[in-house]
Structures are given as C-alpha cells and as structure tokens.
Amino acid sequence: MALLLGLLWPLQLFNDVVLRIGRAIAIVAIALMVVAILIQVFFRYVLNNPLPWPDEAARFAMLWMTGLIAPMAYRRGGFVAIDMAVRALPERLAAILSLFLLIVAGVVLGWAVDLGWNDVTGFMSRAKTASLYYLNADLEWVKMPRRWMMSSLFVGVVLLFIVNLELFLRALITMLGGGDRLAPLAPPEDELMAE
Amino acid sequence: MLIWFLPVFLFFLLIGLPVFFGLLAAPGILLWMAGQEKDITLLYRNVYNGMDSFPLMAIPFFMLAGELMNKGGITVRLVEFSQALMGHLRGGLAQVNILSSILFAGLSGSAVADTSALGSMLIPAMEKEGYTRRFAAAITAASSVIGPIIPPSGIMIIYAYVMGESVAALFLAGIVPGILVGVGLMFMVRAVADRYELPPARRVVIAGTELRPVEYWFSFILVRFNIGWLLAQFAPLGPEPSDTAEWLALGGGFVVAHGLMLGLRRAVSRDFRMVCKRAVVPLQTPILILGGILAGVFTPTEAAAVAVAYALIVGFGILHTMKLSDLPQVLSRAAMTSAVVLLLVGAAMAFKTVVSLSYAPQILAEFILALSENPLVLLFLINVLLFIVGMFLDAGPAIIILGPILAPIFTDLGVHPVHFAIIMSVNLTVGLATPPMGLVLFVASAVSGERVETIARAILPFLAIEVVVIFLITFVPAISMTIPRLTGFVQ
Numbered sequence: 300m301a302l303l304l305g306l307l308w309p310l311q312l313f314n315d316v317v318l319r320i321g322r323a324i325a326i327v328a329i330a331l332m333v334v335a336i337l338i339q340v341f342f343r344y345v346l347n348n349p350l351p352w353p354d355e356a357a358r359f360a361m362l363w364m365t366g367l368i369a370p371m372a373y374r375r376g377g378f379v380a381i382d383m384a385v386r387a388l389p390e391r392l393a394a395i396l397s398l399f400l401l402i403v404a405g406v407v408l409g410w411a412v413d414l415g416w417n418d419v420t421g422f423m424s425r426a427k428t429a430s431l432y433y434l435n436a437d438l439e440w441v442k443m444p445r446r447w448m449m450s451s452l453f454v455g456v457v458l459l460f461i462v463n464l465e466l467f468l469r470a471l472i473t474m475l476g477g478g479d480r481l482a483p484l485a486p487p488e489d490e491l492m493a494e
Numbered sequence: 495m496l497i498w499f500l501p502v503f504l505f506f507l508l509i510g511l512p513v514f515f516g517l518l519a520a521p522g523i524l525l526w527m528a529g530q531e532k533d534i535t536l537l538y539r540n541v542y543n544g545m546d547s548f549p550l551m552a553i554p555f556f557m558l559a560g561e562l563m564n565k566g567g568i569t570v571r572l573v574e575f576s577q578a579l580m581g582h583l584r585g586g587l588a589q590v591n592i593l594s595s596i597l598f599a600g601l602s603g604s605a606v607a608d609t610s611a612l613g614s615m616l617i618p619a620m621e622k623e624g625y626t627r628r629f630a631a632a633i634t635a636a637s638s639v640i641g642p643i644i645p646p647s648g649i650m651i652i653y654a655y656v657m658g659e660s661v662a663a664l665f666l667a668g669i670v671p672g673i674l675v676g677v678g679l680m681f682m683v684r685a686v687a688d689r690y691e692l693p694p695a696r697r698v699v700i701a702g703t704e705l706r707p708v709e710y711w712f713s714f715i716l717v718r719f720n721i722g723w724l725l726a727q728f729a730p731l732g733p734e735p736s737d738t739a740e741w742l743a744l745g746g747g748f749v750v751a752h753g754l755m756l757g758l759r760r761a762v763s764r765d766f767r768m769v770c771k772r773a774v775v776p777l778q779t780p781i782l783i784l785g786g787i788l789a790g791v792f793t794p795t796e797a798a799a800v801a802v803a804y805a806l807i808v809g810f811g812i813l814h815t816m817k818l819s820d821l822p823q824v825l826s827r828a829a830m831t832s833a834v835v836l837l838l839v840g841a842a843m844a845f846k847t848v849v850s851l852s853y854a855p856q857i858l859a860e861f862i863l864a865l866s867e868n869p870l871v872l873l874f875l876i877n878v879l880l881f882i883v884g885m886f887l888d889a890g891p892a893i894i895i896l897g898p899i900l901a902p903i904f905t906d907l908g909v910h911p912v913h914f915a916i917i918m919s920v921n922l923t924v925g926l927a928t929p930p931m932g933l934v935l936f937v938a939s940a941v942s943g944e945r946v947e948t949i950a951r952a953i954l955p956f957l958a959i960e961v962v963v964i965f966l967i968t969f970v971p972a973i974s975m976t977i978p979r980l981t982g983f984v985q
Contacts, residue, residue, distance in 0.1 A: 365832070369830075
C-alpha cells in the first residue's frame with residue numbers, strides 16, 4: 300500500500316499543477332476564439348474585406364483548448380459513460396471492473412500516444428499552416444508548421460494517459476482497501492451541457 | 495470480421511467504458527486483429543481531422559453564450575415574463591415552467607442548463623404555491639427537453655457535422671417540433687390539472703419594477719427595429735431595390751412599429767409593460783442568431799460568436815449583472831464541456847470511417863428491410879429502437895454512434911435527411927428525461943431534492959405526450975420540413 304501511495308503522489312502532484320495550467324491556457328484559448336471570429340465578422344461584413352487568418356487561428360485555439368482541458372474533465376469524471384454496471388455490482392467486483400475499464404482506456408491512450416508521436420514527427424507535420432505566421436529567430440515572418448496544431452491532440456492524449464495512470468492507481472488502492480487514505484478529486488465542474 | 499466492431503463496442507459501452515474510448519477501442523482492436531494496422535493510424539488521424547473544423551466551433555460558442563446569459567441573470571426575467579403572460583391559465587406555474595423552457599431554449603440549447611437554471615428557481619416557487627415537489631420536478635425535467643430541439647442546439651450541430659447536413663436547415667427544422675412538444679405538455683398539464691388538484695392559477699405581474707435608462711432605450715430601439723425590419727420585408731420595393739429604398743422601408747417600418755407600440759401601451763398596465771420590456775434583451779438572442787443565419791448575414795458559427803458578444807454586452811454594459819471576476823469560471827465551464835463533446839465528435843468521425851469499411855450500414859439495411867419494406871412501419875420500429883437507446887444513452891453520443899449507421903438506410907428509403915435528423919434528435923432528446931439513465935432526471939433530482947425514481951414516475955404522463963409528438967413529427971414531415979423549405983434551406 301505504501302508503495303502504491305508513494306507512486307501515486309507524484310502523479311497527483313503533476314496532474315494538480317499541469318492540469319491547472321492547462322485550464323488557464325484553455326480559458327485564454329476560448330476567449331481568443333471568440334475574438335478571432337468577431338474580427339472576421341467585422342472585416343467580412345462591415346468592411347467587406349475578409350482576412351485570411353482568423354478562421355484558422357480560431358481552429359488553432361479550439362484544438363489546444365480541447366487538448367489542454369479535456370484531461371481535467373476526464374479526471375473529474377466528466378467523460379460520458381453508462382456506469383450502471385459499475386454501480387450495480389458489489390464493491391469488490393465494481394473495483395475490479397473499474398480497473399479493467401481503466402486498462403482498456405490506458406491501452407487506447409497508449410496507442411494514441413504512439414500514433415500521435417509518429418504523426419507530429421512524420422511527413423504530414425512538415426506541412427505549413429495556410430495563413431498563420433510567427434516571428435522566427437532571424438526576425439522574419441514565416442508560416443507556422445502544421446505540427447504546432449497537430450501537437451494539440453498529441454499533448455491531449457499524453458495528459459489523458461497520465462491522468463488514466465493516476466486513476467488506475469487510485470482504483471487499485473481503493474480495491475485493496477486504502478480508499479480512505481486518498482485525497483478526493485474535485486467533482487465534475489459541470490454536466491455535459493451540450494445535451 | 496470488421497462487422498464485429500459493433501457488438502464489441504456495445505459490450506464496452508454496457509460495462510461502463512467511456513464512450514470516447516469505446517468509439518476507438520472497438521474498431522482499433524478489430525483492425526489490429528485483422529492486420530490492418532495502417533487503418534489504425536487513419537483512426538487517430540481522423541480524430542484530429544474530425545475536431546479540426548470551423549462549423550464545430552459553434553459548439554463552444556453557443557455553450558459560452560448560454561453560460562454568459564445564465565450568469566447574467568436572464569432566467570428570472572424570462573420566468574417573470576412567462577408568469578405575466580400565462581400564469582392565469584389552469585395549471586398556472588406549470589404552464590409558466592413550460593413557456594419559460596421554450597423561451598430559454600432559444601438562448602441555450604441545453605436541456606441540462608434549462609433544468610438547473612429554471613428548476614432551481616421554479617421548483618421551490620411551485621412548491622410554495624401548493625404544487626407537490628415531484629410534480630414540479632417532473633414538469634421541469636419534461637419541458638427542459640425542448641432546449642436542444644429549438645435552435646440553437648448542440649446536438650443538431652453535432653448531427654449536422656457528423657452527417658454532413660446544413661446546420662441552418664436543422665436549426666430551422668427544429669422550431670415547430672420544439673414548440674409542438676411545449677404545446678403538447680401544456681395540454682397535458684391542463685388535462686391533469688383537475689385530477690392532480692393543482693392549485694388555482696393567477697397571473698402574476700411584478701409591480702413597481704424599474705429599468706435603467708440604458709436598458710430602457712436599448713429595448714425601446716430593439717423592439718421597434720425588429721418589428722420595423724419585419725414590416726420592411728413586405729414593402730413592395732421591386733426585384734432590385736436601391737440602398738436608399740431599403741433604408742426608407744426600414745425607417746417606415748420603424749415608425750409604424752412605434753405607432754403599434756403606442757397603441758398597445760394603452761391596452762396594458764405599466765407593470766405588465768415593464769415585465770415585457772425586461773424580457774426584450776434576453777429574447778433578442780434567438781432573433782439575432784436565427785435572423786442572422788436566415789438573412790444570410792452569418793454562418794451558424796459566426797452567429798454563435800455574435801451571440802457571445804451580445805451576451806457580453808448585455809451582461810457588462812446593459813444589465814450590469816456580471817463582473818470581470820465571473821469570466822474565468824464561465825469560460826472554464828464552457829471550455830471543459832465543449833472539450834468533452836469535441837473529443838467525442840472527433841472519435842465519432844474515426845468510428846464513421848470504420849463503419850463504412852465494415853459495410854455495417856449495408857448489412858443492417860438488409861436486416862431492417864427484411865422486417866418490412868414499408869417505410870412507415872420501419873420508421874415506427876426505428877422510433878421504438880431510438881427510444882430504448884435514449885433510455886440508456888445521452889442524446890449526443892447516441893447520435894454520434896447511430897447517425898452514420900441509420901441515416902443512410904432511411905435516406906435510401908426516401909426519408910429526407912433533414913426530416914430523419916429531426917426524428918432522431920427529438921426522440922433521443924426525449925430520452926434525456928427517461929429512466930434509468932436520464933441526465934435531466936438526475937439534474938432535476940439534484941435541484942429539487944426529490945428522488946429520481948419518484949420524478950421518473952411523475953413524469954410518465956408528460957413522456958406519453960412527448961412520444962405522441964415524436965410520432966406526429968415522424969409521420970407528418972411537414973411539421974419539420976415546412977420552415978426550411980419556405981426559407982429555401984431545403985429543396
């Protein structure tokens with residue numbers, strides 16, 4: 300038990316800190332999405348002169364918003380699932396089922412991390428974005444590489460994998476009877492409002 | 495072999511694997527077993543490509559607009575307005591609850607937001623008036639399903655994106671069905687009023703309310719501008735009117751609208767006028783969204799961003815109900831809920847690829863067509879299936895999973911894709927209020943403190959009328975198709 304708790308705390312600390320930073324960046328990202336689209340609305344409909352970059356910039360922000368805040372939603376139990384079986388089973392069996400589900404999720408995420416790494420370092424990533432520029436070290440405006448956008452999902456699945464690892468250890472500790480020694484995770488901040 | 499991905503997926507889903515992982519695990523495992531590893535790479539890439547979409551951006555924007563409006567205190571204004579309009583009808587506050595849901599639906603597009611916002615206000619008020627708590631919670635949950643049917647609607651954006659339909663057409667097609675659900679519920683309330691011995695109804699018009707000068711003049715101009723613009727559309731200006739003629743028509747419409755308002759002013763009390771004026775600012779949101787899309791001014795995504803800007807202007811500049819310190823929380827909630835949905839949609843696009851690789855729709859189509867060749871019988875059966883699915887799964891994920899499988903079958907049978915989208919959306923949305931896994935039942939229970947099972951029993955008469963409406967929508971396509979056809983969004 301001590302070993303499991305010892306393994307858990309650095310993961311918990313990492314997730315506490317990194318996911319909070321991710322949430323802060325996601326808040327900025329969603330605000331930037333609104334600003335970018337409103338700029339486009341103004342230029343397209345008021346000045347009759349649409350700009351090339353706002354649509355892509357807003358998508359850039361949306362992808363990073365998703366990658367950075369989805370792990371927090373997962374950690375707080377915000378991913379949609381039919382949890383009737385887990386709730387209906389006796390405690391011990393429910394814990395075993397939870398562990399199995401976390402293993403399946405872990406396999407999917409491990410796969411995604413591997414594929415994501417190949418994607419952001421592979422051939423496709425050398426392409427450039429259509430209209431987003433940045434100032435390089437030589438103080439020249441150059442087009443952003445597409446991998447800066449593609450990395451959003453890769454970072455997202457890496458963070459989800461680490462959260463999954465933490466949840467797995469927590470489930471294992473609970474199954475072994477140490478549930479009362481775990482610090483509570485924050486409750487889901489919200490229901491799935493899209494419904 | 496790939497056809498096995500469906501049973502494997504269902505197995506994962508039923509044992510409690512989050513839908514996002516299930517959508518990737520089932521096809522991933524089978525592709526791996528079939529040695530199609532290149533397609534697994536495609537699976538990952540399609541998640542990314544599925545999320546990297548301009549139309550999808552409407553989801554976080556509409557969520558944000560709804561959050562901002564809610565935080566800005568518009569719920570109380572809508573309820574006051576509904577109470578002044580319909581409080582005197584038999585079933586008083588229950589009717590007010592339904593009308594408030596219809597109005598709220600034009601702002602948020604979320605049944606959960608509707609239940610929590612209106613429920614926390616109306617359930618205690620109904621209890622105080624003498625309604626039982628279970629009845630109050632049941633009518634709140636039943637009417638909240640109107641939220642995702644009347645535009646803007648998160649699930650319709652998802653459907654449109656996953657199935658390649660027009661968001662605007664689906665939005666327009668949802669208006670009449672949403673109102674029909676509301677009217678059906680109102681009739682049911684009237685029908686059960688005597689049996690349930692509902693308290694006597696009374697119109698409540700809040701006395702002595704005042705408006706800040708900024709809001710007064712803002713709503714003054716908005717009402718006249720809206721009516722004036724509508725009237726100007728009927729002005730005989732010829733096929734290609736000049737800008738001057740259009741401005742003159744708008745100005746004329748504005749003056750006529752002002753005259754109409756002056757006429758109405760004498761017919762109603764000052765308090766009633768004030769309550770109506772307080773509802774003008776929030777009710778402008780659906781006008782802005784739908785008006786912008788219909789007039790061809792905005793795309794749905796841009797309309798959603800404009801709705802966010804409007805909600806910010808209202809909250810900070812007109813009603814002064816929001817503080818800067820409220821923003822991080824609001825933005826965070828919208829970002830988090832959108833992220834979950836966006837990931838699901840990305841996974842759905844990957845899932846869709848495997849659906850087509852596996853020939854599942856063709857195999858299922860053969861099975862379904864073997865049951866009957868009559869589209870009406872099949873539509874009946876599919877409604878039963880959707881209703882059962884809706885009892886266990888939320889509307890968004892259900893649409894993501896079943897849309898790509900079922901829609902092509904019924905489109906081939908001659909059902910219009912927009913009509914089928916509405917059948918599916920309304921049916922699965924009603925599923926949000928059905929036990930055992932009704933999301934809004936859980937929220938209504940949390941808000942009211944009543945047990946889920948008790949609410950689930952009390953909601954049955956209202957669910958019955960919603961089922962009747964589902965079948966009406968199914969067998970009378972004109973209910974959903976008339977507005978999109980009249981406006982030219984559907985041929």
